[in-house]
Amino acid sequence: MKLGSFIDKRAILAGDHFDHYYDAIDALIDIFGKLDLLPVSTAEVKDKVREREAQGTTVLPTGVAIPHARIEGFQDLLIGVWIPEEPLKTEQGEIGILFFFLTSQVGSLNYLPILSSIARSCSKDNFPYNLKGMNIHQIQDYFNGMVFRKELTVEDIMTPDPVTCSKDTTLEELLDLFFEKGLSYIPVIDEKNRQIGEVTIKDVLSEGVPDYIKRLGNVRFLKTLEPFEALLRNEKTILVKDIMRPCNRGLPKEASIIEAVSNISSKGYRHLPIFDGKELIGLVSETDILHKVLRG
Incomplete structure (x- = not known):
């Protein structure tokens, strides 16, 4: 039309x-x-x-x-x-x-x-x-x-050209991206723009809390930020590949918006990578659904 x-x-x-x-x-x-x-x-x-x-x-x-x-x-x-x-x-x-x-x-x-x-x-x-x-x-x-x-697809509402990082990005550089861009999720890509992993602020926070602390039932006695201080001392040497997780989500650009909503609502995802073949071309988030569909 x-x-x-x-x-x-x-x-x-x-x-x-x-x-x-x-x-x-x-x-x-x-x-x-x-x-x-x-x-x-x-x-x-x-x-x-x-x-x-x-x-x-x-x-x-x-x-x-x-x-x-x-x-x-x-x-x-x-x-x-x-x-x-x-x-x-x-x-x-x-x-x-x-x-x-x-x-x-x-x-x-x-x-x-x-x-x-x-x-x-x-x-x-x-x-x-x-x-x-x-x-x-x-x-x-x-x-x-x-x-x-x-007919609308996820390509119509995605955020194109998302901020990404490589597996060799340092924790310092990653934190700067999260802070300066106001992000909570960043795809990890290779030299061909194929996604090989993902990293979130939650992953960074988890890295700053040692396993022995996580196993404690009550951590109210911990009044200092010593675990995070250790993390920040090593932020120039810790690499994304040390903390990233495999990416087991994502949709092809031809997928319907309803399919994206279903993934976000039923699987608890806040972000969905969007692919053209194997190449990462965008992200669809809860916010995209709100701003461009519910309140567009």
Whole structure:
């Protein structure tokens, strides 16, 4: 299906100037209101958008903003577009194009596939900045060239190019990655980007507590951090291969999102490696499911 078939030309704002992206959203909502497409008042839709934006930014690092509102009882999907004459700089990031979505409380069947199509477009043809200067008809033609699949796979929601390490990474370097990147799980790969193991913060903590302490029934008497002090003294010589575990999880990129959810919920996984053949290409986490499916 073509993205252009879901976007009314009357809901495309090309080159219009707004000082804040909320102003652009409001203008698109007003257009929907004038076209008598809204199930509730424009004021209520605007309030819904602001409630959603307060939960977290919908401005992506790629220059695309995807604000949306979910309206209970609404059975349609409306899409409005704003392309500024010059990218709008915001505290959340730069905006080269804004897609405003209005959908039902549970989401239209086309909503996530369209988001996935937009995300894939961000990696090619300098999208969205190549739309700058186009008129509405040219923009519509461009969207008609964007075809999306209704079937979603884990590739559509995964975090691509995840942070990885090698078996020869030192504990010091590993701790720096965990700390600086805000991670709790890192795949261990070989020189061909094939996963050979995995390491978590829990593995590091376990390494810092000797076996004899783990066998003690009560460790309340231990008031110092001596075991961790010993670990940190050797962080330059301890290697990932000394603490990593085999990786016995993962899905091919063609796997369904439901399969990923099943693995995460039934097996207690927080992260699932995603593979293209034997090559690691991404990770799907609990957070990906929350942000991109349940609250996308």
